[in-house]
Amino acid sequence: MIANDMRHALPIRAVQALVLCILLSLSGVAFAAEDLVAPVPLSDFGSAWTYEIGQAGGSLSEVEERLQAQEARPAPFIGVHDGDKKDKNTKNKKRAKDDKKARDEETRFELDKDWVFDESSESSLANQEVLWLSQTFEFSAEQIESLRLEARFLNGFVVYLNGQELLRHGLALEGRGRETLGDAEALGIREGRERFNQRIFRGLDPTPLLQGQNRLTVRVHRRLADNPGVYFDLRLEAFTEKGFVKTPYLQNPGAEAITVMFESTVLSTPYVEYGVGTELTEVATNPSTGGTLHEVTLTHLMPDTTYFYRVRAEKLWPPLHDDESSNITSPVYFFRTAPTGTGPFTFIAYGDNRSQPVVHAALIEKLLAEPASFAINTGDLTETGIEDQRWQDEFFAPALPLMHYLPIWTTLGNHDGNHVSYYELFSLPGNESWYQFEYGSAEFFSLNSTEPMEPESPQLLWLEQALAHSTARWKIVFLHHPAFACTEARLPGYAPVRDYAVPLFEQYSVDLVLAGHDHLYGRGELNGVDYVITGGGGAWTYPPTVREPNTLCVQQHHYLVIDVDEDLLRIRAINIDGEEIDSFAIAQ
Missing domain, CATH: 3.60.21.10 (Metallo-dependent phosphatases)
Incomplete structure (x- = not known):
């Protein structure tokens, strides 16, 4: 048992970690080196897609069949209309020079000035023009834990993998309102910068992914009438092994509470096991997540006290039957809560x-x-x-x-x-x-x-x-x-x-x-x-x-x-x- 009456942090954390390793190994608690897991690329920015300007409605399989007959062109795909004297990508001379240099590495096309996604009438969706993109890629890994997708965009889009919807962003879910960033406008929170938005979407369901050839199809909308154009490109990656993308890190500390965050490769429920000694007798969780980026707050802690902790991600996909080998557990770390007094x-x-x-x-x-x-x-x-x-x-x-x-x-x-x-x-x-x-x-x-x-x-x-x-x-x-x-x-x-x-x-x-x-x-x-x-x-x-x-x-x-x-x-x-x-x- 480690004493919990230390008044201040020890001077050298490297020494602390060594002592902790010895104590925990004697008590049977695992303490291991940490490795961060990197994803496997499936499709990258700038890769080739077939494309067409068509209607949003109709059969996805028919759209994909037509797209197979088209010539593949490199992303990003940039749509502008004749009414734009300067589109969003040529706002200044430097940008125009950069665009000219990259013209052979992108695909530009013209679009009608009135090409707008009208969210007020879902019944009119079938008649609205969109940009369709499609490509194929190979996947051969024996194991798959989760997918993540990073997109560059200006407007709403829907991504399909082998005919199943993988991701929808910036568009209304049928029968529901369009997603928002909450207080984003008031706080100036952005998804990108001048040229395009860019955002990562973690913890995507890998169920549609197949061994062998896969087809990725995207429907891109120009959602706002005053938006000068269309921009789209994406990167799709797979995590093919269990582990941590980000090992546990501490946030928002206080005298009686602290938050632990981590990112796993598995779609999971997060748990934090913690205690004042080597026996981690307390458990906290956030059962509402079920993704890969996790946040768990520990409460009712004692002020000015050293706690030891580790995280555990219990895998949710695919359905398991008490298979603990599919879960992932971190090494043991420690933190000290804030004091309540005004000492040094x-x-x-x-x-x-x-x-x-x-x-x-x-x-x-x-x-x-x-x-x-x-x-x-x-x-x-x-x-x-x-x-x-x-x-x-x-x-x-x-x-x-x-x-x-x-x-x-x-x-x-x-x-x-x-x-x-x-x-x-x-x-x-x-x-x-x-x-x-x-x-x-x-x-x-x-x-x-x-x-x-x-x-x-x-x-x-x-x-x-x-x-x-x-x-x-x-x-x-x-x-x-x-x-x-x-x-x-x-x-x-x-x-x-x-x-x-x-x-x-x-x-x-x-x-x-x-x-x-x-x-x-x-x-x-x-x-x-x-x-x-x-x-x-x-x-x-x-x-x-x-x-x-x-x-x-x-x-x-x-x-x-x-x-x-x-x-x-x-x-x-x-x-x-x-x-x-x-x-x-x-x-x-």
């Missing part, structure tokens, strides 16, 4: 880990050695948030070794694009775009600087109200864009933050503001508020330029260690070699 604690911060996962992974190794309670990431977790593989390669794969044990509080950067994937992959308080949480004697306020911050904007109104109601001894804000830049190309800083948020920081006595965006370390002070840029988490670093109110700018990959005591904040900047490059303190 330590947290770590870094940001802009995008683009260079090797550097990010090296930094994570350093973070594992720090005795911290949690971490903060100041944004730009990916090079581009619309691509699912970027989230996997640039953020999760390097960071999971830390996130098993330590929650990372995140905020959105401009490269993340306020994409819907962020809201699927993380579990955060409030509306998840901007939020606050308390820990010890401090209150933290996370802002989304990629969204409006002007007067009367929902975010700025929330910030003023949250700061006005805060009674915490320390007030700490974190966001992506710095008010005061530390590199020449971005001087003097990000205007919306500087013009509208900074006056609130000063009015309500914020102590520390953490930002990223500039790929370096920097700090300064203005009117009693300290500003720190921690953007050296992996991306290529920028040359520094010191301008008031900044007093120091250093071009190095690094992270911060911040000690919070009753009357003092101590901030240390440590480079990737473990050397301290700066330290300073903020006193009450």
Whole structure:
């Protein structure tokens, strides 16, 4: 039995993991190395399809028979009409140049200006024009667990696999309303960027998949009359072995609750087994999921207590009869709940880990050695948030070794694009775009600087109200864009933050503001508020330029260690070699 009266995290998590491994092996609990499972490609972006412009109604088999006689053309498929002087893909000279270069690697076609999917009358569906696409692919693996599909699109579409509907997105389900992203419009949540939307659809039923030749058919709609065209391409992948795509990671920690997330390859029900010792006597689940990306919240926990946990995914497809060998179970990890008092604690911060996962992974190794309670990431977790593989390669794969044990509080950067994937992959308080949480004697306020911050904007109104109601001894804000830049190309800083948020920081006595965006370390002070840029988490670093109110700018990959005591904040900047490059303190 491991003692559960430890007051603080041990200094080196690598040593903790080794000790834990020995203890758990003695008690009969498995502790194994972790491997992330990659999917097998079935159809990729840019592959060839046959196509036709036809009616949405009629027999699918007849459509597929006609399509077999057509000449195959490369995706993406881009439809424009004569009334468009500039379609969505040629809005500027650079885009036009890129499009001209890629013209032989795409298929363009003209469509009628009135080609619109009218959702108000389902009976008229058969008479509406759509883009039909079809292709075949081979599948020969002996095992299949689940499918996932990533699509690039502008409008609604339906995907069929061997004559069975596999996925419908952006269109009305017959007899029901069209699906939405809930509060997406108010929060600025997007499915893509300027040229097209792009989104991953996980946990698709593999039942229609056959050994040998398979046929994939897509029906693409132009749903809105004011939409300038049609765009479509897709990637289809299969998971052919049991395992984890993302091993367990901690989210939204508190004194009495914490959330555990993970992604499996199997369509499953998630369970978290946990306890204060090696006997994991408690079990939590979220039975409503049945997909592959899982989120389970543990409640009624004891404050300031170390818990051990592991996750289990019980396979739902195909139907099983008490076949435990088809389930997957993680190694055992641990976490510590937040204290209820105002005692001292330590947290770590870094940001802009995008683009260079090797550097990010090296930094994570350093973070594992720090005795911290949690971490903060100041944004730009990916090079581009619309691509699912970027989230996997640039953020999760390097960071999971830390996130098993330590929650990372995140905020959105401009490269993340306020994409819907962020809201699927993380579990955060409030509306998840901007939020606050308390820990010890401090209150933290996370802002989304990629969204409006002007007067009367929902975010700025929330910030003023949250700061006005805060009674915490320390007030700490974190966001992506710095008010005061530390590199020449971005001087003097990000205007919306500087013009509208900074006056609130000063009015309500914020102590520390953490930002990223500039790929370096920097700090300064203005009117009693300290500003720190921690953007050296992996991306290529920028040359520094010191301008008031900044007093120091250093071009190095690094992270911060911040000690919070009753009357003092101590901030240390440590480079990737473990050397301290700066330290300073903020006193009450």
